[in-house]
Amino acid sequence: MLTRIDLRGRKTDPRGLLPRAQLDVSVAAETIRPVIEAVHQRGTEAIIEATERYDGLRPERLRVPVASLAEALEQLDPAVRAALEESISRAVKVHSDQRRHEVTTQVVPGGTVTERWVPVSRVGLYVPGGLAMYPSTVVMNVVPAQVAGVEGLVVASPPQKETGLPDARVMAACALLGVDEVYGVGGSQAIAMLAYGSQGRIAAERGDEPDDDYCAPVDLITGPGNVWVTAAKRLCRGVVGIDAEAGPTEIAVLADETADPVHVAADLISQAEHDPLAASVLVTDSVALADAVDAELVRQVGETKHTERILAALRGPQSGTVLVDGIDQGLRVVDAYAAEHLEIQTRDARAVADRVRNAGAIFVGPWAPVSLGDYCAGSNHVLPTGGCARHSSGLSVQSFLRGIHLIEYTQEALRDVAHHVVTLATVEDLPAHGQAVTARFSREAS
Known part of the structure; x- marks a missing residue:
């Protein structure tokens, strides 16, 4: 059912070899x-x-x-x-x-920086x-x-x-x-x-x-x-x-031989039913599991409502099974893929999940399917797609807040650091920057 990509024995960066939707x-x-x-x-x-x-x-x-x-x-x-x-x-x-709170840092005696968090209007x-x-x-x-x-x-x-x-x-x-x-x-x-x-x-x-x-x-x-x-x-x-340029939904499942192929297939199908361009990717070191998942996909897809849509997604270039040597390589693959939704269905799933760096949301173990996060986990389902989880987060309270710094210095606190400001302004050939500081003390000199 799923196209297979065999990365066993490869040590190079897998990023360009992984399934991905082609959107211009x-x-x-x-x-x-x-x-x-x-x-x-x-x-x-x-x-x-x-x-x-x-x-x-x-x-x-x-x-x-x-x-x-x-x-x-x-x-x-x-x-x-x-x-x-x-x-x-x-x-x-x-x-x-997730709500952030105002924080004031005393940089020096008489000099503070306060970070306020202000919501978008x-x-x-x-x-x-x-x-x-x-x-x-x-x-x-x-x-x-x-x-x-x-x-x-x-x-x-x-x-x-x-x-x-x-x-x-x-x-x-x-x-x-x-x-x-x-x-x-x-x-x-x-x-x-x-x-x-x-x-x-x-x-x-x-x-x-x-x-x-x-x-x-x-x-x-x-x-x-x-x-x-x-x-x-x-x-x-x-x-x-x-918030982001969100593309079609995607799921990656990192699984070993302990995973239940019925669960894995059902979860791959659940995201494929969104859209013919949806991506469903299995990463595993078990050929036996990959075979069993393919068999389950054939059986389960025939029982679904949106069969045509699901088949288009599963057979598209954005979906596939990636074979790896073991969990270490599997982690390198899922970090390179940076899935919107990543399921960990392995032994010691939480320990494996803690090693993942790049994912929109991580679903740990057999009882946390992506569908739970779509509706009732409490987490947010608006997540980065297309590999953007390498640098971006999902929607959260922080998405709607702006950090604003309030800088408050006394005369003495400014005086103590004035020569450093002047030095750096001179180095950057911005003398008026330095003058904006020294002008405050010019009357004292006279």
Whole structure:
């Protein structure tokens, strides 16, 4: 079922030999650049045009009425509501422990540096709505932002043809979390709306007053999406902050002969059902396990709902089985791959997991599948993909906070270090920097 890559006996860096999805975000960015510019210039009119072109409907308004959010929550299946409430509760518990606190360091007597953590003022949270609907992503975006203290939360999610509104479960999750500014806008036009606002530059220059459907620009955009959303975030980066350029989901499983092939196959399938471009990678030193997992994949895929989508993902170049000599080489491989989700299904799984350096999230042992993290572990499922876990983290409270230094020095504390400042300013040929210090003491000299 899975393509095999045999790295046994190899000592070189495996990075270029591993399965990886082939996404050209640059090409996508050039394709949607006119949409971004149109929204920037013409606002709501351009957003509606893009929605009609890409989603097949022409919305009467962009903002979801608060009454529609309340109705979605009222009509939500009680079992779904209970599951979302449990997910929220666990996420709040985990993310509350991430909140940073102000710290003051006394550098010298009379000289201190205080680091304050200030939340971003207004955040746009994107919730996808293509092959699947993701009320859980509302939870994963909103909870850390709320814990961080963000005051302005805006959710954008694609409208459904039947209603012209986002998916009812997405709206219900927003209502459950107290988010009442929600827009039925998806794709690249949603990212442009969040970045530039919906008024449009032309109307703003004319001095037109925004209407009640107006979306004000945000400071930061978070949340996953397809390649068009990713490309739009790339184009808008700098105008606003972004969390990451998230690509298709991926799972890597590091397993030895003690792993249960039924579990491994089920977990590989669970991520493959997201998208035909989703990546499912098994890294193992056991050929017997690899064979057993292949057999289980054949059996289990036939019993799934989204068989065609899953088969496309498992057979794509982004998925495969990597054979290694042992756990040491396996660790080198998973660190090079830097998976969004990494499962450790080996003997002494926690000890092995503690040696991993690069992963978005690590799921330890047979009873912590990725699906748990997707919904109810308490961890966040918005994670770096495409190898970005080598340098980036998943969404957290820190994503919504900015560190600001407050520098306070007395006259004597400045006097004591003035000659060092002047020396360094002179070395860098920036004499006015030194003068900004010495000018404070010039009257004393005279």
